[in-house]
Amino acid sequence: MNSVDAAGLGIGDDHPPRIMGVLNVSEESPYDPSVYDDPGEAAGYVDEELIGEGADIVDVGLESANKRFDVLSAEEELERLHIALETIESVSGDAIFSIETRYAAVADEALSKGFDMVNDICGFADPAMPTVCEDHDAAVAKMASPPDRERPGAVEETDWASRKSPEWAANADYVDQVYEALKQNGLTDKTIVDPAFGGWSEAQTLEDDRETFRRLREFRALGRPMLVSINRKNFLGEIASRETEKRLPVSLAATSMAVERGAHVIRTHDVAETRDAALIGSAFTERSSAAADGVTISQLDVTSSREFRIQLRERGIDPAFADDWQAQLLEIEGLDGDASERLTSLAAEHGAVVQPVSDARLLLMGSTTTVSDIADRLSAENDDLSAFGEKLSGVLR
Numbered sequence: 010m011n012s013v014d015a016a017g018l019g020i021g022d023d024h025p026p027r028i029m030g031v032l033n034v035s036e037e038s039p040y041d042p043s044v045y046d047d048p049g050e051a052a053g054y055v056d057e058e059l060i061g062e063g064a065d066i067v068d069v070g071l072e073s074a075n076k077r078f079d080v081l082s083a084e085e086e087l088e089r090l091h092i093a094l095e096t097i098e099s100v101s102g103d104a105i106f107s108i109e110t111r112y113a114a115v116a117d118e119a120l121s122k123g124f125d126m127v128n129d130i131c132g133f134a135d136p137a138m139p140t141v142c143e144d145h146d147a148a149v150a151k152m153a154s155p156p157d158r159e160r161p162g163a164v165e166e167t168d169w170a171s172r173k174s175p176e177w178a179a180n181a182d183y184v185d186q187v188y189e190a191l192k193q194n195g196l197t198d199k200t201i202v203d204p205a206f207g208g209w210s211e212a213q214t215l216e217d218d219r220e221t222f223r224r225l226r227e228f229r230a231l232g233r234p235m236l237v238s239i240n241r242k243n244f245l246g247e248i249a250s251r252e253t254e255k256r257l258p259v260s261l262a263a264t265s266m267a268v269e270r271g272a273h274v275i276r277t278h279d280v281a282e283t284r285d286a287a288l289i290g291s292a293f294t295e296r297s298s299a300a301a302d303g304v305t306i307s308q309l310d311v312t313s314s315r316e317f318r319i320q321l322r323e324r325g326i327d328p329a330f331a332d333d334w335q336a337q338l339l340e341i342e343g344l345d346g347d348a349s350e351r352l353t354s355l356a357a358e359h360g361a362v363v364q365p366v367s368d369a370r371l372l373l374m375g376s377t378t379t380v381s382d383i384a385d386r387l388s389a390e391n392d393d394l395s396a397f398g399e400k401l402s403g404v405l406r
Contacts, residue, residue, distance in 0.1 A: 011232050013199045015148035016125035018065060018105050020201060020234045022296060026268045026287035029107065029236070029276040030055075030064030034092045035072045048092055052099035060102030063284035067100075068128050068276060069093045070109040080159055083112040090115065094122050107150070111158045113137035120145040128203075130154065130161040133194035143197055150236045150274070152203040153190040162209025164190040183217040184224050188231075188319075196233060201274060203236040204228055208243060218244035222263070225270040229310045230319040237267045238276040240283065257282060265290035271310055311335075314377045314405065332377040339373045339380070339404065340366070348394055355383050381405055 012021030020027055032055055033044045045051035059067050071089045072081045081089075090108075097106045108119035111131035116138060120127070126147050129138055132154035142149040154160070155167040164186045169178035173189065181189070191202045204225070206218050222244070228235055239245065241256040249259045257279055264275055264283050268290030277283040297308040311317045317331035344352065349371060353363040359382045361375025373380065384405065387398025 011198070011234070013148050013201055013234050015066070015199070016105050020148070020273050022273070022298070024273070026272070026291050027065040027274045028063055028280055028284045028287060029066040029068050029274050030059030030062070030104075030280045031068050031070065031276065031278050032059065032093075032096070033070045033073070034089055034096070035070055045096075046092060048095035048099055051092070051096040052101075055096065055100050055104075056102045059280055060100070060104045062281035064104055064280045066105045066107055066126070066274065067097075068107040068109055069096070069124075071115070080111075083114045086110060086112060086115045087118060090118060090122075093119070093124075097123055111135060111161065113141045116149075117141045117145075120147050126150070128152075131158050132156075132161075132190060134158045136194065139195060139197050142199065146199070148199040148201060149197060150201040150203050151191065151196065153187045153205040154209075155190065156193055160210070162205040162207065163213070164205065164209075165212045166210060167193075182220075183213075184221050184227070187221060188227065191228070191231060196231070201234045201236050202228055202231055203238065206237060206239050206242055206244070215244040215247055218242065219248075222267070222270075224315070225267060225272065226310050226312060226316050227319050229271045230316070230323045232323070234273040235271055236274040236276060237272045239263050239267060240275075240277040240279060261286040265293075269294045332381065335377045337373070337375055337377055337380045337405070339401075340370060341373055342370045344371070344397070348397070351394060352383070352387075355386055359383055359386075377405060 012019055012023055018027065032051060034046060034051065035044065045054060055067055071086045071093065093108065105125045107126045107128045108116060108124045109128040109130060110116050111129060111134060113135045116127045127142055127149040129149055130152045132151050133139055134154060134156045135158060152162060153164050154162050155164060160166055165183065167190065169181060169186065187204050204221050206221065240260050241253050245259040245263050246252065246256045251259060260279065261282055264286040267275065268287050275283055275287050296310065299306045309320050311320060314331055314335045317335045318328035321331055322328045356363045356373060356375065359379045361373060361379040361383060364372045364374065366372055381402065384398045384401035387394045388402060
């Protein structure tokens with residue numbers, strides 16, 4: 010995992026989780042507590058409610074990214090930039106300032122006048138953005154998005170058949186598309202990846218967000234720190250049947266889980282509470298590494314065959330190797346004696362092991378390849394064990 014130096018602030022596995030507080034200077038922004046058009050009042054809010062509560066980074070938005078509003082042009086964003094610049098000049102606290110924009114010209118002006126990093130919600134749709142950030146030696150958060158400055162975050166609207174291949178497009182699920190969108194137009198050495206949680210298009214569903222969250226560790230294979238923006242999001246609120254104003258508890262629970270799954274920056278409107286939740290997640294995260302005499306050993310985050318395959322693929326190694334090396338330990342309960350004997354016999358044929366635990370339970374141990382082969386054999390046989398084989402295959406996905 011490559012750490013990023015954001016104007017002296019370390020972001021990555023070797024550093025504490027960083028909290029990104031939000032300030033909006035956009036009158037159309039739907040979240041009123043963070044919206045200011047007076048630099049003095051805005052600076053007071055930043056000092057007291059953001060930095061004072063533990064924010065390491067302050068993300069300043071010039072316009073609302075909500076799809077219900079028209080997109081501002083670069084010229085219109087630049088007209089608002091002076092409020093943001095006057096604000097950060099008046100802030101007394103110590104933090105890194107990030108400009109949220111989709112335009113390289115706005116990023117260039119902001120970085121030239123006092124901002125430290127960029128939050129690009131359109132994922133380098135402006136092809137000049139990576140160069141601008143590199144020229145300023147600035148960190149940049151890159152949100153998964155199509156190469157279209159008008160459609161931030163709407164990854165499923167990308168013509169993947171032409172950008173990748175028809176075969177890839179036919180087989181890719183939503184999370185695959187998010188992952189690939191982050192790779193589009195490259196990554197700088199100081200890129201922080203953002204998987205784009207939230208309703209960025211009509212086609213994106215709450216289940217899409219939940220699946221992205223479940224598979225958050227997969228994005229670590231990109232080798233870059235990760236930012237997540239999940240504060241009070243709908244995909245969390247629906248689980249607990251809570252409206253926005255009552256979603257803080259679910260947001261905090263998800264924050265701890267996100268940090269444990271690999272997030273390094275949490276973007277939030279609830280700074281103090283989110284900071285505490287992130288620290289809990291960090292305290293109970295287990296990632297081993299060691300360094301001595303110029304040699305570094307890092308244990309990669311692999312908890313599933315899918316994560317194993319992605320880590321190999323990103324390093325140019327055949328992902329199929331993962332299935333031969335990823336271990337599976339499955340406890341099975343409820344098979345009768347004949348079925349248990351059949352499973353034991355098949356396991357021995359394929360190099361796996363079945364170990365009885367009690368009269369009703371047994372353990373199936375083997376690589377993903379061997380267990381998959383057993384599942385396929387059972388599924389193909391037209392008997393009482395075919396349904397069990399299909400269930401076994403489903404567990405391995």
